[in-house]
Amino acid sequence: MSLAMTRAEREAFLADVHVGLLGVEDPSRGPLVVPIWYAYESGEVRFVTARSSRKGRLLERARRCSLCVQTETAPYKYVSVEGPVIAIDKADRDRDVRPLAHRYLGAALGDQYVAATAATQTDNVIVRVRPERWLSVDYAKEFGVG
Numbered sequence: 051m052s053l054a055m056t057r058a059e060r061e062a063f064l065a066d067v068h069v070g071l072l073g074v075e076d077p078s079r080g081p082l083v084v085p086i087w088y089a090y091e092s093g094e095v096r097f098v099t100a101r102s103s104r105k106g107r108l109l110e111r112a113r114r115c116s117l118c119v120q121t122e123t124a125p126y127k128y129v130s131v132e133g134p135v136i137a138i139d140k141a142d143r144d145r146d147v148r149p150l151a152h153r154y155l156g157a158a159l160g161d162q163y164v165a166a167t168a169a170t171q172t173d174n175v176i177v178r179v180r181p182e183r184w185l186s187v188d189y190a191k192e193f194g195v196g
Contacts, residue, residue, distance in 0.1 A: 055186040060129045063186070064090040067153060068119035072097070074108040082108055087150045088117065095131065095179040098141050098150060102173050109135055109177055117179070125189040131181035141174035 055063060070088045073081045084105060088097040095117055099106045109115060113135045120128035141147055143164060151160035 051191060053187045053189060053191050055127070055129065055188050059188065060184055060186040061090070063127060064095075064119060064129045064131070068121075069154075070095075070097075071118045072105070073116040073118070074105060075112045075114070076104075076108055086117075087154045088119075089150060089153060093180065094136070095133075095181060096146075097177055098146055098171075098174050099177060100171070100173050101138070101175045106138075106175060106177075110138060115179060117181075125193055125195060127188045127190065128186065130185040131179075131183065133180045133182040135177060136180050137178040138175050139178075141171075141176040143168065143171070146176040147171065147174065 069085050071083055072086045072088075073083045076082045082105060086097045086099070088095055090096075099109070101107075101110075114133065115135060116130065116132040118128060118130040120126065148160065148164050151163045154160070155163055
């Protein structure tokens, strides 16, 4: 029995709210792997970062990355994607940052987060990634639970 998710299952799982682990090549060290807030819609992963951050600079250079999301409780599930960075554009607070903050913190706390971090987010970019390769496992299939 395969534990892999179907296309519909893995896309729905990736679209759910999970903290993702982003991996980006760093030629001077091992890959950078950091937690991120992300959104998955219309076949694209989107997240915000500072252009001048280590993550932002590495994404500009590598133009590829990996993202892994998982459940934190058994039976465990995960989806991992890898693909090209298709765009890195200046982020807009209301179009890009606020929806991610609302997704992860709810509307009230998300708005507080956006207001509290506005002064430090002047060089934010929205990064768009198109998944090309997918790996997934749903251990619930092994045990017949949903």
